[in-house]
Amino acid sequence: MAEKTPVRIAFVDDDEHLLSSHRRNFARLRPAWDAAYFNDPYKARDAISADSGIHAAVLDIHMPGMSGLELAAELRRLRSDLIIVMLTGYADLQSALLAVNELGVFRFYPKPTNLQTILEGLESEIEARQGHVEESLPTDFLDLFELGVVAVDDAMTILHMNAQAAELMRGSSLVKSGSQGKLILEPTPDGLAAFLHPPSNMTPRPHQSYAIERDGEKLSVLIRRVPKKTDGKTTFMVILVDPAQQKPPAIDDLMDLFGLTRSEAKLTQKLAEGLALDQAAELVGISHSSARTYLKTIFSKTGVNRQPQLMKTVLSSIPSLR
Template sequence: MGGPGTESAIIDRIYEAAFLPDEWPKALGAISALSGSAAGTIFLFGDDMPVRGRSEEIVRPLFDEFVASDAWKVSDSVQRTYTLRPSEFIVVDDLMSAEEIERDPVRRKLRAFGIGRHICAVVPMPTGELVTFVFQRWLKDGACDPASLALLNSFRPHLARAGLIAARLGLERAHEAVAALEAIGLPAAIMTGAGRVLAANRFLEAMSDIFLSASHGGLAIAHAPANALLQEAITGNRADAVVRSFPVPASQGQRAMVVHVLPLRRTARDLFSGAELLVAATVPSPGAFVPSAGILMGLFDLTPAEARLATNLNAGQSLGVAAAASGITVKSARTYLERIFRKTGTHQQSELVALLKTVHPFPAH
């Protein structure tokens, strides 16, 4: 598995924190140590709820003051990030003038503490919440180097999936398997590493036309291409490169959805009696809505370039026009499109566009 600072061990910690929010400081701390950051924080923003989150202990007093006050509402840094919603980790300071940073009340307090630049990524949840990950640099360490930024972005798909569960649980601790599955509010099942279903909640059981019982207590999906991706994710549980988020397109009255396969790591397994996998489905509402690149990245593990191309194609552009709008060559666009097909379980452009038009924020159960 490797030591506590290795990338695979950090990924384990991220998935553990999805169900055990008290573990977020350790997961964020491991990422900070590897990326040369001062501290990391996860925030959950929603229109009708107070700001919630978890932070590393070193900045806990500043974090507590931040979430307890309305200072973030007048912070240029926070509002700029909230408006732009960067789908990959970026240096927020690069988007602001020196004057804006100087007058920002939140940044003034952080500078007094010795913290300078902010690196941030926003993961829009299909439910409407914004899960925001922030890593900060010590003033003495100066700018964030490209390698550290790339490292943070390598964790982004795992943070996005863990953030989905954290948002649905409201960053509260899940105590017991059935209660946890119900609290998630999504169709879900827990499984052994061999793919045997240990428990499923009522939301998933009500979708018996989509989720099928398989031999030896397994789980299958009626749509064959999606089922192939599910079985690959189950058998490749320990392979960090395996595709863990994929669509099930609408057909014959079935609703379109996106299935996520999350590994249960470390003490998170204790919540589910030693299970190794959680399968959860997000159920979009059909419509002509064009999803943002950020939502596509969060749902399907697309890179920023792939998500931009998919968004442009979904807006009705031809491959050539979409390539130009994305700032890439047609040859590169074809390469990206093949990767998009693989990650979304589609095989042609028309099928991809039809799928993406179903991806819309969905209501909570």
């Protein structure tokens, strides 16, 4: 009987300390497996694409020269059979959805994630493929985030939903899954239809936030547009947040979400904490006149024109994931 080919895993990360940690622990955790390590995404692309014996690649999403998403796209084009796992220090939901939907990424883990957890997931997938088990649509990555996350199409048909969203739906009268698998928000937010289906002569907004309230119950909803490049269709990431558990978003989240500069994000964060503009300016270390100038730019980038609207928009956005 022929000897079974050992499982081979490639790790690609520009963090040498992390690669060294993997080297130390991999042999102990999976002594029958082999591993290859790369700190250069270009060398990794050439080596992995040329070696069909590599079963899976674990990629860092943030690398200089070529990002993990770009490397995943290249590897998917060259190796349709490759199992790809993404690691990121920034829990970027839009990148996660793109990675799963567009690039066929198997799992999306935040850094740091225990190596044992990653290897257990890979082992289950490799065994399933070797047993010719039909692959189901991967949704496990959504459960990594402490938010209710629902992916929908432009008809609000639910494509993916994490455990947190399901739990929130069970306890809320403001959001539910309809009989035809559609996400239903009650009452329907004003402007939702226009956001999902903007007029052809208007540039689609990348995100929109809503505050739903009825009979004393409240729900914050952030919807992010996620273009699908392969077929021209658009999906949406719906993030459901219980206002009672909200915290002001992290500065990096505000920068990523609204395109703010770091100074603008710092000022916005302080305003979201309920501080007056002059108090926020003092803590950020800018003059009151500079703060007023920043605020005009912040209003423009977030699509509001008053400070109370800004606070509602910010507090309806993604709480800190870092």
